Amino acid sequence: MKRIFRARDFQPHADQDLSEELQAHLELKVDDLVKQGIPEEEAREVARRSMERGQGAHATAAPHARTNLRRRLLLGGVEDFVLDLRLTLRTFRKSPGFWAVSVLSLAVGIGVNSAVFTAIHGVWFAPVPGMVDQHRLVDMVPVTDGRDHWQWAFPDFEVVRDTETPLMAISAWAEGYATIGEETTRSERALVGYVTSDYFLVHGAQPSLGRGFSASDDEIAGENRVAILSHRMWKDRFDGLPGVLGEFLVIDGNAYTVVGVAPEGFRGARVNLWSLDLWLPLSEHPEATNDGSPFHNRTESTVQVLGRLREDATVSGAQAALRTVFANLERDFPESNEGRTVKAVRFGRFPAQNRDLDAFAVVGVCGLFTILLLIICGNLAGMAMARAITRERELGVRLALGASRSRLMRLLMLEAGVLSVVGGAVGVILSVLVMSRVSPMDLNITAPGAAFEPSGWMLVLSLALSFVAAMAFGLLPAVRFSRPELMSALKDDSGAGGWRVGRFQRYASSLQTGAAFLLLLLGVLFFRSLTTLNEEEIGFQPDGAIVADFGTGGPFLSFLDPSEQGFPSPAEGGYTLVDRLIENLGSVPGVSAVALSNGFPLDRSGAYLSVRPSGQAGTDSVGVMVEWTRATEGYFSVIGSPILQGRGILRSDDLDSSPIAVVSRSFADRLWPGLDPLGQQFTQVGGDGQRPWTVVGVIGATAASRATEDLPQVYLSLMQSTRPVFAIVLRSESDPSALVAPIREAVWSVDPSLPAPRVMPVRTVVGWATQTQTSGVQLAGGLGLIVLLLASIGIYGVVGQTVAARTREIGVRIAMGASCGAVVRGVVLDAYRTVGPGMFFGGILAAATVGVLRSTFLGLSPVDVPSFVSATGLVLTVVALASLGPALKGARIMPMDALRNE
Amino acid sequence: MAGSNLFTGTLDLLMLQAIKNGPKHGYGIGKWLAERTEGEVDPDEGALYSSLHRLERKRQIEGDWGETENGRRARFYSLTSKGRKTLGKEVTRWERHARAVFAVLRHEEQ
Incomplete structure (x- = not known):
């Protein structure tokens, strides 16, 4: 490349070249004339005159000469480059596994980053559609x-x-x-x-x-x-x-x-x-x-x-x-x-109120993925260093044969460059392929007009990242090994062991394994939280339950307020709407139970109330925070939560009768520990003068409206509300999509002015509520697996190089009678020693993270033993597998070969 | 001397012909042309070297420093494959052209 730059000042060179050529012409002419018997001085004079006659020879020929020289120099640079490139490709061919792994891990790093760029650009920076200036x-x-x-x-x-x-x-x-x-x-x-x-x-x-x-x-x-x-x-x-x-x-x-x-x-x-x-x-x-x-x-x-x-x-x-x-x-x-x-x-695009927080989140996500790329760079640098060690003799020979140091360095950087271009290209292609199949809606991002389209911006950033990555992992080996210690390299010192395979790579692998362990642990912990949520703790049966609300889109339930539609309120005797809806919906084929309610477990629309037992005014003025839901008869059959004690809500619990409540076990235990809750009364704190609610039934624990909360539950009669709002809930074994039309017909046969209900399985609603956990599992788990994969590549490299560097030592050990198993054990234990510190800190970080997130994730314990055991087991297994290959290779070392040579 | 009388492009063709059977330096080419044409074509140095470097730019010839038989350093020019093709084409063209011109001239003589 240098020669190309030097070609800038080609003009003096070209002129000099031409002058020399003309001088040679003169000399040849003089020689000729002398040969013909003309005295030299005279000949010189004749020749000079004839040259002058052809005056301007220099001037006429000069422009052509300059162009030619420039081209020769450029061509020389290009030829060198082509040669280097060919050399590089040859080294790729010689160790295809190494290069495939390098390209792939780089592609993963660049691909993930460019996908994140695309997403952030689409959601954050793309202009809001339809608005100018x-x-x-x-x-x-x-x-x-x-x-x-x-x-x-x-x-x-x-x-x-x-x-x-x-x-x-x-x-x-x-x-x-x-x-x-x-x-x-x-x-x-x-x-x-x-x-x-x-x-x-x-x-x-x-x-x-x-x-x-x-x-x-x-x-x-x-x-x-x-x-x-x-x-x-x-x-x-x-x-x-x-x-x-x-x-x-x-x-x-x-x-x-x-x-x-x-x-x-x-x-x-x-x-x-x-x-x-x-x-x-x-x-x-x-x-x-x-x-x-x-x-x-x-x-x-x-x-x-x-x-x-x-x-x-x-x-x-x-x-x-x-x-x-x-x-x-x-x-x-x-x-x-x-x-x-x-x-x-x-x-x-995002509201000013939250923008700092949102910006923080974006920077956080970017940072996370940049760390991934950094890990990959560290990995590749380690691998390139390791390779350079084994290539030290090759490089030494090149140097001895007269290759300049800058040429060697150029060669090593070119390898990194080619790698990063190929890896970057594969990564960008992968990310475009993936992102074109994902829409912001899939990720629960509901920014209007947001779209994941590849942009020039993303391309430039990704290429810049690739370049930086190449510099990052190419420079270290290039600087170090463009100056191999010539004598020792030629003296066949490789395989003798020493400091070189070591610290840097060991730290890198330890760090990666620690990061992988951290992410996997988080993934497993989130997953555990999600599964407990799905199994025991929700206390109802989402399968077969169907919700028909009055929403227009968006992951929330919307309820109907009949008084907004001009229907008479229950206080004016307007029970007809509720009764007729239940009656018509109940006769839809396949529906086994139907109810109206202003909420559903995990629907994220909870209402809260502070209550205390009646007759205890002043003793507990703060009260117990509960979540309340109004429902009609049949609600508990629909959600599939059995009545443990007493009765459920009945049609007769209307405004003419005294207020009743069905409460959760936890509520009863809080307010009346050790007492029979049936017949007990409670009131709203501060709601003096209101009639108290009488407990008529107790059910088991059901999930609150939000997955992250665990509040006592109170169920009140919808018919005892002066202004009921509701959605329809029903239970049916039929396919929800087959029920859409019959349910709408049933609603419209009550009153055609009612809005069309949105029919969906309760599983959908539960999915909305557990979105955070699900994304947590996917993100942390997926990232953890990727990092573990990368870490295992790193470990494979480290262990492989360690074995290679210790060839002679291992050979001596085998010669001294070490068994095959002992060699393997030694190598694998060495790998464990390498990753140990990383895993230790990863584990502490994971526990700390969960400690912080505990309030957001129901049932998540920072020291959940099964999670730790499974994540540790997975990581240790992968580490063992990654080091097993090189270890077995070490065990097969023939002592004589090792002592004779590498 | 007669260089100025030559058809445009003819000098280039003659130069290519001059090195057809082996590389020559600039002086040698000039001398060869003068000898072959009995002094009819004897380009001055300006025309000679412009032509050489022009041909080099067109990639029909390439120049390299070398040594003459009597030990002088000089730039030797040889035909490239492109130059060889051009020469072949030009010779054919010239032969046709010359035949046509002579046909006309002879017809007038009769």
Whole structure:
């Protein structure tokens, strides 16, 4: 390569070359003339004159000469390079196993990293679809006494909106569910954004059809009932016809005129679990027009806010201006705005409130995978060092034959370079193949518009990583072995043992094995936590149980509030809806039990209550925290949890009878230890004057609504609620997908205006609840196995090289009568000694990690003996297997061969 | 001297022919041409070396330093395979061309 760079100053060389050539011409001519009998001086004169006549010979020929010289030099560099490359490929051919393993482990490292880059880019950095000029958007977070809030008090927003600030415009919105459709048509639930008029302007979301909201749309409720549809809803409900403008859409019983369609992909700015389906003016929010509307209350946080900067404004300028406004608010309204200020942050896909945490998570994930690559580099460096040791004689011979040190170094670096290019390419291809089959939804990432597409950005980063990796593992051996100690290398010292196979690689393998052990332990522990969850602790039977809720997507259950739909409340004698639903659903073929409830074990929608035994006022004012669920008769049959004592909830437990409760065993034991719980009464702490609940039944332990909690459970009668909300739960041996249509028919035969229920097996709901654990198992376990694989490669290398380096010593031992078994034992024990410290620290780290995570993972113990035993067993087995090959090779060493040579 | 009268490109062709049977240095080529054409073609040094380096750039010949029979250092030029092909093509072309020209000239003489 150096020669290519030197070719830059080819001009003087070329000119000199040409001058020499012309000088030679002159001399030859003189020789000729002299031969013809002309005296030398005269001849010289004649020749010179003739050269001058051909004046400019130099000048005319020079440009050609320069080009030629440049080409010769370049070609020389390329020839050297080609030669080196050929040499490199030959060494690859000579030890294909070594190179295959190297390429593969590098491919794994680069592949995993580039997959992570793709994911992070797709979720984190890709712009939110449908919005222009996102760099001018500002998130504004209200802060009270150092705590970030998600929402603003609407009056604060109004003051900021009406004040001159560096913001060009500012908009507020609230989100809520509404039922779309008329009684006679298909109705559905949709997530609605109730927005101020500048909403689309601020977001930079140019409607793809029609218009955005205007100021007049937002003035008086009911005056201008206009709606803007999401692109998706326009396609789904109106077949993407342009005639949608001016059409009417019935939303919660009122007719709205469609005036616009949002740009494609735009579902709101936020990375929410749900995406917005359509937009209405904020004045149309169900609570906007009440007298005591929370939107007029300075203490109620009701809206989210986003602002757009003027062209020349900065985020910090906006923050300063906003702080002034908030300081004035604090002065004018001390009772509500005391201690409240605001911070302005550039808009990003993730909410400003959590961004530090999210950024931390991203950096953490990246760091984790970069460590993986570092491990691989360490591994490869170790292997390359080991190989270089055995190649020391080859390199020494090359050096002795006159190869320059830089040439040798170039050769060694070239090997690393080729390796990293091939490994990197394979890795990138692998990651593209894998990521094209995975969508963000599969990973439970519900960022709107997020997609895992390979980007140039990812490619550049991956290649850069490959290059850095090559430098990392190529440089050390290159520097060390481009200067082999010539004499000792030629003197056949290899195989004599010594310091060289050693420290660096030993530390590297120890570290890797420790990391693998740590990750495997975590994987096993998570897995144990998950299986206990699935077996005994959940206390109900998810198989065969089916939930039909009223959600529109997203991994949460949504419940129906009949009073929102205009049905009379139970207090007004409105039991009909509940009764008829149960009756109709109960007659669906294949359904063995049906109930309505406002929750289900592990549905993550739990409600909490602090209770204490009746008649003990004052003695325990804190009470016992319980989770409560309202359900109808049949609920316990549906979840499959038997009544241990007393009875379940009955249809007759309605508002006319006294409040009853069915409680879990743990609840009874907490409140009335040693007593018969049946007939006991308890009340809500602070709920003085309320009628107490009487315990009528006891069931065993069932899972709470969240997998990470273990709370006493209380079941109340749905019929005793003044405003029941519910989803349908039922038990059936039929395939849930076959039940979708019959269940919908049953619901609509009660009332066609009811929204379509979403039918799914309870296993799905349990899957949502245990997602964290499942990902934990997959991530830690998968990563652990990869690292273990890499570590075993490292161990194989270390042990192999140790055996090779100790050939002579082992030969002597065998000659002295050491048995085959003793040699193998010695080598394997040596491997264990190498990895021992790493495993020790890995184990401590795993225990510490679980200690920290304990609150998040139910039933996880930091010193779970089976987990430790299985992970340790696995790692030790792999270490033994990895060192067995070289150990057996060592045992077969012929003493005479060893003493004669390597 | 007559170099300036030559058809364009003809000198290059003659140079290729000059080294067809073995490498020659620049002076040798010039001398060979002059002898063969009885002084009719005797390119000056400027034309000679421009032509040589031009041909080298076209990869029809390649030059290498060597020693002359009387011990002088000189750059020797030899044909490349590309040069050999070009020479063959050009000779054919020239023969046809010359035949055509003569045919016309002889016809006029009669």
